[in-house]
Amino acid sequence: MSSSRLPGKVLMPINGEPMIYRQIERINKATAIDELIVATSTDPSDDSLAEFLKTKGVRVFRGSHGDVLSRFLKIEMQVKPTAIIRFTGDCPLVMSELIDKMVERFYSHDVDYLSNTLEPTFPDGLDIEIIRASSLAGLDKFELTDVEREHVTLGIYSRPAEFSCENFRGTQDLSNKRWTVDYLEDLVFVRQVYGAFQGREAIFTLEDVLLFLASNPKLQSEISANRRNEQLGDI
Numbered sequence: 001m002s003s004s005r006l007p008g009k010v011l012m013p014i015n016g017e018p019m020i021y022r023q024i025e026r027i028n029k030a031t032a033i034d035e036l037i038v039a040t041s042t043d044p045s046d047d048s049l050a051e052f053l054k055t056k057g058v059r060v061f062r063g064s065h066g067d068v069l070s071r072f073l074k075i076e077m078q079v080k081p082t083a084i085i086r087f088t089g090d091c092p093l094v095m096s097e098l099i100d101k102m103v104e105r106f107y108s109h110d111v112d113y114l115s116n117t118l119e120p121t122f123p124d125g126l127d128i129e130i131i132r133a134s135s136l137a138g139l140d141k142f143e144l145t146d147v148e149r150e151h152v153t154l155g156i157y158s159r160p161a162e163f164s165c166e167n168f169r170g171t172q173d174l175s176n177k178r179w180t181v182d183y184l185e186d187l188v189f190v191r192q193v194y195g196a197f198q199g200r201e202a203i204f205t206l207e208d209v210l211l212f213l214a215s216n217p218k219l220q221s222e223i224s225a226n227r228r229n230e231q232l233g234d235i
Helices: 021-027 044-055 067-081 096-109 133-141 144-150 184-195 206-213
Strands: 037-041 058-061 082-088 112-116 129-132 163-165
Touching: 021 044, 021 096, 021 184, 037 044, 037 067, 044 058, 044 144, 058 067, 067 082, 067 096, 067 133, 067 144, 082 133, 096 129, 129 133, 184 206
Parallel strands: 037 058, 112 163
Antiparallel strands: 082 129, 112 129
């Protein structure tokens, strides 16, 4: 809720529901996920988010505001998963079929970390990271920087000698498209996309969106796609 670029964005409405809930609906369509947990902070600014999610029956964990990795590690101790799939809360166009494909690849290739962001080919906003739970827990043996503790997986993919990391590529390069929500202009774009799929918010596909945009070629976020991972790039 304390986003510096668009405060409160996760509760801003898209087709009548908060953005975070639209994202959760879509994630839950993936068959490979056993449990979904929203890992937010104990900061009072996140009280309204936690309260809303609880009314929707979504499991919420609250931990450190700055040390995001510690939230994940505490959840891991409670849930004891084999792997963790990480999404950030600004990706309401996440694709469930992509999640399932990546989970299948993760287990068949037996790696510590799989993502579609190391060498992006998907639109900014379809970011998915899958981490072996024991590998994430293993980060605690390193002297991590504050930046690594904030950005959760940075400590893994910045240590290729310690962890096996793999990139998941798409069949075409769509990395020049911006589908994330960091600014109001991004939200305007995403609302227009969702508006085309009224009543199908949880199930429209990547192909559906690409066809819609092909028939509306001027429709895009006014924010440049070159600003991918802007916050991390500023560090």
